[in-house]
Amino acid sequence: MASPLKGVAAIADVDWPVNSNQEMCIRASHVVDHDNLVTIQTAVDECRIGIMSTDKKPLGFIFAKITLLLSETRREINQQLKGAKLAAFTFLDHNCWPVFTFQEERLTIADIITQQIIYIQFQAPDNSSVAVAIPHSNDTPIKNKDFNALTSAADSIRSHRLFHPAVANLQNRSKAIAVKDNSEKEILISYVRAEAALHALSLKEEFEKLGFSVYLDVHEIKCGVDWQDSLNDAVSSCEVFVPLVTPRYGKTQWTNREIKLADVLGKYVVPVNFLSDWPPACLAIQFATTQFVPWKTTENILKDGNKDDISYWDKVYVVGVAQQIGELCRRSISLSDSTETFDDESSDTQLQKRISMIRSCPLQLFGNASSPMASQEPRDGKPLIILSCHPTQDNIANEIKNCLEEEGYEIVLTSELMADLYKTVNEPAKKKLRSNKRAKISQKTELTEKATKRMRIEFQRITDEACMVIFLLSQAFATSRLCQQQVYYCEHRKRFIPLKAEEFAMPGWLSMLIGTAPLEDVQRKDYKQTLVARVRQTFNREDNLLNDADISLKSYLLRETLPRSDPCVYISGGTKFYSKNTEAICKSIGACLADFDNLSLITGGFYGVGDVLGRSFYNKRITSKKEPLVYHVLPVRDEQDRSLQARQNSDKTFMDVPFGSTIFAGDNVREREIIVSKAISICILIEGGPGAAHEAEQFCWNDHTVIPIKVTGGAAGGKFNVPQQIFEVINLSL
Numbered sequence: 001m002a003s004p005l006k007g008v009a010a011i012a013d014v015d016w017p018v019n020s021n022q023e024m025c026i027r028a029s030h031v032v033d034h035d036n037l038v039t040i041q042t043a044v045d046e047c048r049i050g051i052m053s054t055d056k057k058p059l060g061f062i063f064a065k066i067t068l069l070l071s072e073t074r075r076e077i078n079q080q081l082k083g084a085k086l087a088a089f090t091f092l093d094h095n096c097w098p099v100f101t102f103q104e105e106r107l108t109i110a111d112i113i114t115q116q117i118i119y120i121q122f123q124a125p126d127n128s129s130v131a132v133a134i135p136h137s138n139d140t141p142i143k144n145k146d147f148n149a150l151t152s153a154a155d156s157i158r159s160h161r162l163f164h165p166a167v168a169n170l171q172n173r174s175k176a177i178a179v180k181d182n183s184e185k186e187i188l189i190s191y192v193r194a195e196a197a198l199h200a201l202s203l204k205e206e207f208e209k210l211g212f213s214v215y216l217d218v219h220e221i222k223c224g225v226d227w228q229d230s231l232n233d234a235v236s237s238c239e240v241f242v243p244l245v246t247p248r249y250g251k252t253q254w255t256n257r258e259i260k261l262a263d264v265l266g267k268y269v270v271p272v273n274f275l276s277d278w279p280p281a282c283l284a285i286q287f288a289t290t291q292f293v294p295w296k297t298t299e300n301i302l303k304d305g306n307k308d309d310i311s312y313w314d315k316v317y318v319v320g321v322a323q324q325i326g327e328l329c330r331r332s333i334s335l336s337d338s339t340e341t342f343d344d345e346s347s348d349t350q351l352q353k354r355i356s357m358i359r360s361c362p363l364q365l366f367g368n369a370s371s372p373m374a375s376q377e378p379r380d381g382k383p384l385i386i387l388s389c390h391p392t393q394d395n396i397a398n399e400i401k402n403c404l405e406e407e408g409y410e411i412v413l414t415s416e417l418m419a420d421l422y423k424t425v426n427e428p429a430k431k432k433l434r435s436n437k438r439a440k441i442s443q444k445t446e447l448t449e450k451a452t453k454r455m456r457i458e459f460q461r462i463t464d465e466a467c468m469v470i471f472l473l474s475q476a477f478a479t480s481r482l483c484q485q486q487v488y489y490c491e492h493r494k495r496f497i498p499l500k501a502e503e504f505a506m507p508g509w510l511s512m513l514i515g516t517a518p519l520e521d522v523q524r525k526d527y528k529q530t531l532v533a534r535v536r537q538t539f540n541r542e543d544n545l546l547n548d549a550d551i552s553l554k555s556y557l558l559r560e561t562l563p564r565s566d567p568c569v570y571i572s573g574g575t576k577f578y579s580k581n582t583e584a585i586c587k588s589i590g591a592c593l594a595d596f597d598n599l600s601l602i603t604g605g606f607y608g609v610g611d612v613l614g615r616s617f618y619n620k621r622i623t624s625k626k627e628p629l630v631y632h633v634l635p636v637r638d639e640q641d642r643s644l645q646a647r648q649n650s651d652k653t654f655m656d657v658p659f660g661s662t663i664f665a666g667d668n669v670r671e672r673e674i675i676v677s678k679a680i681s682i683c684i685l686i687e688g689g690p691g692a693a694h695e696a697e698q699f700c701w702n703d704h705t706v707i708p709i710k711v712t713g714g715a716a717g718g719k720f721n722v723p724q725q726i727f728e729v730i731n732l733s734l
Contacts (some may be wrong), residue, residue: 029312030198049109050117051077054092059084059120066113070104073118089120106564185215187329188238190258193703195246196274199295199313203244203272206322212329231258240329241267245292246274246310248725250282250488252703259286260493270325274310281481285489288456293324382410384465385535386494388486389472391415393501396522397472400499403528404535412462414486418455459486468538469496470531471514472522475504487513495538497531505690507721508697515551515674551671555678558665562631562679563600569593570602570676572695573609573686575645579712582687583612589684589709590616594624602680604672604695605632605657606646609686618659630660635672642669670694677702685726688715693722700725 018026031038047066051059062080064073070091078086091099093112098121112118187207191200204214215234231254235241241262243249250256262269263286271292279287296317301307304314385404389397394415401411463469469490477483490496491513500519520527520534562568577583590613593599601617603610610632618630634646637653647655656662666672669691677683677698685696685708693715696706706726708716715722 027311047116049113051081052117052119053089054096054119054121059086064109066110067108070099070107070109070112073109074104077120087122089122092119092121111564185213185234185238187212187240187242187325188215188234188262189242189244190249190255190262191244192246192248192252192255195248195310196244199244199318202313202315202318203242203322206318207326210322210326212326232261235261235267236265239268240325241269242325243269243271244274245271245280245283247280248700250280250286251700251723251725253701254703256282256488257492259283264493268329270328272321272325276307281485282488284485285456285460288453288460293321295321382408383467384410384412384462386412386414386463386466386469386490387472388414388469388477388483388490389501390474390476390480390483391419392476393472393474396501400470400472400522400528400531403532407532407535409535412466414459417458417462418482455482456485460489463490463494466494468535469494471496471498472501473498473504473506473510473519474501477501478504478507478510484509497534497538499527499531505720508690508694508723509721511670511694512697512701551674552678554665555675558633558663558675558679561663562602563629566598567596567682568600568602568680570604570680570683570699571610571613571686572604572683572692573613573688573716574692574714575606575608577608578687578714582609582711585709585711586613586686587616589613589686590618591620593617594620594626597626600629600631602631602633602676603657604676605634605654605662606642608645609688611657613686614657615659628660632657632660632662633665633672633676634662635666635668636664638668640669673698677704681705683707684709685716685722687711687713687717688720690715690720692716693720696722696726 018031028038033039046063048061048063050061053059060081060083062073062076064076068076074091091104091107091112093099093107094114096119099107099112109118189200189204191197200216204216207214215238217231217234235258241259243255243259243262248255250259259269269290271287271290272295273292274295278292279290295310295313296304300317387397387401394413397413397415401413404411471477471487471490487510496514498514498519500521500523502523520531524530573586574582586609590601593601594617601614603614614630614632618628621628621630634654634657637651638648639652641652642648647657649655654664665675673691673695677695681704683696683699683704683706685692685706688696696708696715699706700723706723708722708726710717713719718724718727
């Protein structure tokens with residue numbers, strides 16, 4: 001039956017609107033509540049929008065369209081709230097960043113509204129602003145050096161205390177302009193939005209029915225509160241940390257960091273396991289001694305069928321999990337003291353609390369470990385360094401060990417540590433098995449699992465005592481599951497130095513975790529002297545922290561440089577065409593995307609897919625007399641010869657792309673890829689080699705969307721260890 005309602009929108013049971021573009025991806029079960037009802041609302045021309053000052057003073061409300069430009073909104077506020085006699089004011093966005101006058105022509109109410117409220121800040125009597133304006137005009141096209149100009153403004157931004165996550169790592173944010181909600185919550189729920197957002201909301205509801213206070217980011221992070229600070233404070237102040245361990249948990253940047261911070265601060269961690277195997281590969285060392293609560297019992301999974309489908313969590317199971325965790329919380333939340341334990345048999349009656357010892361090394365995750373639960377006792381004796389390597393590289397590892405021991409360091413080789421542990425755990429039991437002719441094969445498997453668990457626990461313990469980790473990278477290291485777990489555990493927890501033992505194709509996950517840290521090549525004759533110098537410097541510097549803050553700041557500046565259009569799409573792919581159809585397909589896609597009025601196209605400035613698709617987009621926009629909206633993000637330079645891939649000068653710097661606008665961001669291609677993946681939320685991947693696979697990995701790491709388009713294969717076809725979750729979102733085969 002035809003509906004007389006205009007602009008009908010289905011609303012899920014969490015009150016999230018579902019627009020027409022999303023309806024093809026949403027099941028009926030997602031919008032039906034427990035009473036088998038579907039809630040709809042009509043789209044109205046104007047909304048009632050509240051106006052509130054930063055001191056939480058309500059000033060009234062206005063009627064306006066959600067798409068109204070802020071410049072016009074200012075006029076509506078002054079006209080509809082005449083009685084309030086408002087002084088000069090500045091709009092604030094969700095992060096409490098001020099919106100300057102020249103930006104009001106580019107932003108709408110939808111860009112800054114928070115829970116039907118617009119927040120404004122009145123100007124000081126001297127008309128000074130609390131933050132520095134970024135020099136960019138809507139009327140002037142972006143020049144190729146604008147990004148560097150923005151970067152040079154970073155010092156001014158810091159001096160004005162701009163409330164920004166990257167700058168916050170370099171200064172004390174406790175005195176920033178935003179007002180924080182410091183209320184402590186007993187339980188914090190951590191989850192991957194794309195997989196468990198509804199599950200987190202349902203679990204919170206049940207926890208609150210049991211009388212617990214619960215922190216959930218979607219409800220707690222409000223205007224005036226920085227999301228990174230808020231999560232940091234929430235993890236630090238909660239009593240129980242509940243991660244919803246779905247397939248991607250730990251494989252996105254912030255879930256990975258949240259669980260590490262919770263562990264370092266000694267929180268009670270109670271995972272809800274949605275996986276068929278435990279522990280998850282990327283958190284195997286992290287969860288070596290952690291008991292979990294299954295999202296369903298084995299009987300329930302067999303009864304319901306399709307054990308891999310975690311999209312729907314029946315209420316009866318949510319209630320059961322909440323009650324089980326609630327009982328554990330009641331028994332453990334009142335405990336004030338806990339001892340570190342590595343026993344294989346852990347108690348099932350109360351939570352186990354493991355306090356990580358941060359010795360001789362400050363916490364890298366958020367700059368410090370101020371919580372009293374994070375012990376920072378100095379380590380007795382020589383500074384301890386972990387040398388993580390594959391057994392096939394023991395010869396080189398021993399050379400490095402001898403070199404550093406001569407400099408006064410204590411070195412532990414993981415290959416030797418694991419071999420000794422395996423022998424200690426398995427040999428006595430093997431003798432017993434040999435004497436028992438009726439022993440089953442499954443018992444041997446259990447012995448191996450026991451040895452593996454012991455290895456993880458011991459690596460966890462020894463790493464917590466270490467001040468630094470050195471990774472000796474090789475092909476064998478990159479393909480080793482145990483080595484991968486070690487890198488995941490140490491990343492952002494400890495300072496590290498990567499060494500390259502041989503030439504090999506570095507997989508995306510490894511490149512992603514190591515980041516932009518320079519690789520020392522052991523094939524160089526003077527590598528030992530360089531390594532010793534870097535080890536000494538690392539003890540007294542915050543390279544990892546500053547580098548992470550620098551990358552975040554550059555990503556923020558890139559977002560501010562790019563137009564605020566929706567959507568903003570990045571094109572990734574090969575620099576050469578391996579199919580006669582690929583070039584024609586790229587041209588067709590570029591022309592189709594050009595039909596979207598507000599879509600901005602971003603490329604990496606290289607030949608091949610990005611160049612052809614971008615030029616097709618550009619030409620179609622010019623022909624249609626529309627603003628081109630094509631931008632190319634290139635690094636300032638790259639030491640590698642990329643003259644066959646891009647327009648690179650003889651001094652290794654890059655030229656402007658002859659069409660569209662060129663922006664320079666990052667000191668090399670690798671850093672550029674990280675910056676782009678943080679700044680842009682959608683990536684279209686067409687074919688591509690290892691470099692394109694790495695870009696896709698970075699987008700997934702930041703919990704952003706990658707749309708693969710298969711042509712002849714390559715990264716978009718699943719090669720080069722590209723993340724498989726990109727095919728779970730959408731897969732276009734041409």
